[in-house]
Every structure is written in structure tokens, then in C-alpha cells.
Amino acid sequence: MAYDPSTLPDVSGLTIGIIGGTGDQGRGLAYRFARAGLTVLVGSRSAQRAVESAAEIAALPGVPTGGSVTGADNAEVARRSDVVIIAVPWDGHADTVGALAEPLTGKIVIDCVNPLGFDRQGPFALPVSEGSAVQQAAALLPGSRVCAAFNHVSAPLLADPEIDRIELDVLICTEERELVDVVGALAAQIPGMRGIYAGRLRNAHQIEAFTANLIAINKRYKAHAGVRVTDL
Numbered sequence: 189m190a191y192d193p194s195t196l197p198d199v200s201g202l203t204i205g206i207i208g209g210t211g212d213q214g215r216g217l218a219y220r221f222a223r224a225g226l227t228v229l230v231g232s233r234s235a236q237r238a239v240e241s242a243a244e245i246a247a248l249p250g251v252p253t254g255g256s257v258t259g260a261d262n263a264e265v266a267r268r269s270d271v272v273i274i275a276v277p278w279d280g281h282a283d284t285v286g287a288l289a290e291p292l293t294g295k296i297v298i299d300c301v302n303p304l305g306f307d308r309q310g311p312f313a314l315p316v317s318e319g320s321a322v323q324q325a326a327a328l329l330p331g332s333r334v335c336a337a338f339n340h341v342s343a344p345l346l347a348d349p350e351i352d353r354i355e356l357d358v359l360i361c362t363e364e365r366e367l368v369d370v371v372g373a374l375a376a377q378i379p380g381m382r383g384i385y386a387g388r389l390r391n392a393h394q395i396e397a398f399t400a401n402l403i404a405i406n407k408r409y410k411a412h413a414g415v416r417v418t419d420l
């Protein structure tokens with residue numbers, strides 16, 4: 189089966205919520221989806237911070253006037269969204285995700301969290317008792333449809349209004365084939381990106397951990413490196 193973007197589902201009617209949407213990664217993803225004309229809800233622990241961030245994102249170049257980017261606290265964002273991206277630091281992952289189990293029931297949840305540590309030798313992958321951040325989310329959210337994606341997408345690229353295309357593959361780990369299509373269609377909203385199935389949740393650890401390699405590459409070569417899978 190070849191990668192074929194023409195078969196991707198229409199996601200233009202979905203509301204995309206971002207938990208931790210005031211941070212670098214959350215804001216960047218919110219900006220790109222808003223630029224593509226999707227309805228975006230920016231989440232925060234503080235509704236006021238969320239509203240301020242949403243207003244800033246809505247005013248960025250390329251976001252359609254009259255587009256829908258609004259802010260609310262994380263729980264309300266979870267409740268009102270069809271697809272919810274978890275974009276909080278690893279430190280706050282379990283508490284944040286666990287507290288949202290009820291409003292996230294039945295929702296598609298995309299986890300882009302990378303459990304990483306940093307010391308004098310640079311970035312390194314942290315051990316996670318569940319195996320990976322996304323497996324921890326799946327354990328905390330038994331009623332949600334959980335996958336890992338956007339782990340390798342660099343926030344500075346997402347945030348740069350001068351950059352139209354971001355050439356990389358979004359590796360998607362999930363137990364549900366249908367999620368690959370929905371998340372792949374979301375990735376394809378960002379010109380240059382493809383969403384590629386990369387295995388079940390038990391294979392997400394390597395993808396999260398590989399971000400440490402990408403950060404090391406970025407430091408050494410002053411780049412914003414991503415992954416492109418060949419022969420697809």
C-alpha cells in the first residue's frame with residue numbers, strides 16, 4: 189500500500205484542541221492548523237492566558253480573517269474539541285492527562301510529549317514505567333482514542349510565518365488504523381508534511397526517545413532537523 193494523500197479523509201470540520209497550547213509546541217501547531225483554516229481551541233491551565241494566546245495566534249500572518257482561534261482552560265478545550273493534542277512538558281504529563289479523562293472520553297487524543305532529560309552531555313531519553321508517554325496517556329484515558337504524533341516537529345519552524353512548507357514526516361503510533369488517516373490528514377494540512385504509520389503504541393518509545401538525537405543534531409548543525417522516510 190503506497191502513501192496516497194488523495195485518500196485522506198476531510199478533516200476541515202473538526203475542532204482541534206491543544207492542551208498546553210500557550211507553549212512553544214502547542215502555539216506552533218495551533219498556528220499551522222489555524223493557517224489551514226481549521227477551528228482551533230487553545231488550552232491552558234489559565235483561561236486568561238489561553239484567550240491571550242489565541243488572540244495572538246489569530247493575528248499572525250496567513251491566518252484567515254474571521255477564522256476561529258479561541259482560548260479556554262484545558263478542561264473546556266478537551267470537552268469542546270474533536271481532536272485534542274497533548275503538548276505539555278513531561279513533568280506535568282500524568283497529572284494533566286489524568287485530570288482530563290472524563291472530558292476526553294470518546295475523543296481522539298494525539299500525544300506529542302517526549303520524556304527527555306538534559307544534562308551537561310546534552311539531551312537523553314528518560315525511562316517511563318508504562319513504556320512511553322503515549323502509553324501512559326493510553327493507560328490514563330481508557331475511553332479515548334490515543335495515538336502519538338508530531339513528536340519530531342520543531343516548534344521554531346511551526347512558529348515562523350516566513351516558512352510555508354515544512355518538509356518532514358509525522359510518525360504516527362496507534363492501535364487504530366482509522367486514526368492514522370485522521371492524523372495523517374491533519375499533518376497534511378501543513379504543506380510539506382506527511383503522516384506515516386510507524387507502528388503500535390509499544391513502538392512509540394523509540395520515536396519519543398529519538399527526539400534526543402534530533403536535538404543533538406540541531407545543536408551541532410544549527411538546524412531544525414526532522415525525519416523523512418524513504419521509498420514511500
Ligand SMILES: NC(=O)c1ccc[n+]([C@@H]2O[C@H](COP(=O)([O-])OP(=O)(O)OC[C@H]3O[C@@H](n4cnc5c(N)ncnc54)[C@H](OP(=O)(O)O)[C@@H]3O)[C@@H](O)[C@H]2O)c1
Pocket residue numbers: 207208209210211212213214231232233234237238274275276277278279280281284300301302303338339340341342343344
Ligand atoms: N518545543 C518543541 O520544539 C517540541 C517539539 C516536539 C514535541 N515537543 C513536546 O511538546 C511538549 C511541550 O513542549 P513545549 O516546548 O511547548 O513546552 P513548554 O512551552 O515548556 O510548555 C507548554 C505549556 O504547557 C503548560 N505547562 C507547563 N508546565 C506544566 C505542568 N507542569 N502541567 C501542566 N501544564 C504545564 C504551560 O501552559 P500554561 O501555563 O498556559 O498552562 C506551557 O505553556 C513537550 O512534552 C515536548 O516534549 C516539543
